[in-house]
Amino acid sequence: MRGPQSVKKVAWSSEEDQKLIHYIRNHGIWTWSEMAKYAGLSRSGKSCRLRWVNYLNPCVKRGNITMEEEKIISTMHEMLGNRWSVIAARLPGRTDNELKNYWNTHLKNHATNNPVPRTESKKTRKPKSEANPKSLLDTKTTLPSASEDSKSTDAACAVNETETIMEANIISSRNIGDLQSFCGQLLVPDHEEALEEPSSPYGTYWNEYLFNLLTAPDTDGMEETWPNAYF
DNA sequence: AACATTGACAACCGCTCCCGG
DNA sequence: CCCGGGAGCGGTTGTCAATGT
Incomplete structure (x- = not known):
């Protein structure tokens, strides 16, 4: 403890x-x-890494887990157990942390015992960001990190076509404008979804938040280009 | 209206693995 | 081959909004 x-x-x-x-x-x-020190953050390196990998990575896909994804999660969990990083590698835009959380809250009981109906009421709750403006950070998810280490090589082998395409886009998006444009392609569906389905506003809030961060003036006065090291 | 409970998820910790020296 | 440092994974917990009483 x-x-x-x-x-x-x-x-x-x-x-x-x-x-x-x-x-x-x-x-x-x-x-x-x-990095945490030089960035002026009083956070541990681990914390920074987690934050980046799970939330700040520009290739984040926000929004609810779809039925299709849920099916994949269940199937793969049956096969692999709690190897969330491997499972996440099969689901572009989803992180091990998110899948783990999702499993624990939605699917665990479903798998072990009788299905526990997913309560719509909870799913419709407003994001914290809306209720509490000081925290715009209440959403989730990411692609496998661009800095994915060699440990995930086996997982990377399982990456599907979609993810490959997405990664290809990332790699070619050295210019921040391209990156924003690429992210925009990812973000549009969530905006549309949010318009039609007010019960799932997470994607929209996150998209706006991330877009603002990405387009904010560069305080260091450096060029708006992602460093090669990141790619 | 106020308080208690529940559900969802962000964030932390410990352990293990990997890699470079 | 061994050791130490850094990174990543999985388990766990704290927080807070939504819901129930």
């Missing part, structure tokens, strides 16, 4: 997000623990 003084979990502020994003934009990803 955590001991007598349990750690207080502190949500990332948009300011911290911006710092991290700008740092990675300008310097790329190298040693997370050092």
Whole structure:
């Protein structure tokens, strides 16, 4: 456990997000623990990595897990067990953390016992970002990180065609404008979905938030180009 | 209206793996 | 081959909005 003084979990502020994003934009990803220092963040390297991989990575796909994805998760979990990173590699835009959470909250009971009906009521709840403006960070998900390490090689082998296409787009999007354009392609469906389905606004909020961060003036005054190191 | 409970998920920790020296 | 540092994975927990009483 955590001991007598349990750690207080502190949500990332948009300011911290911006710092991290700008740092990675300008310097790329190298040693997370050092990056945290140089970026001016009082966060551990681990925390920064998690934040980037799960939420700030520009190739994030937001929104609810689809029935199709749910099926894949169930099937693969049956085959692989809790190897979330491998399962996530099969689902472009989804992270191991998200899948793990989703499994624990939605599918665990379903798999072990009788199906527990998914409560629509909870799914329609407003994002924290809407209820609490200081936290615009209440959404989820990402593609496998561009800095995916060799450990995930086996998982990478399982990457499907869609993901390959997406990665190809990322790699060719050295210019921030291209990157935004590419992200825009990913984001549009969520906007449309949000318009038609007010019960799933996560994607829209996230998209706007990420877009604002990506288009914010570069505080370091450096060129708006993603460093090669990131790719 | 106020309080309690539940559900969802962000964020943390410990352990393990990998890689370079 | 061994060791140390960094990164990643999986398990767990804290927080907070939504819902129930």
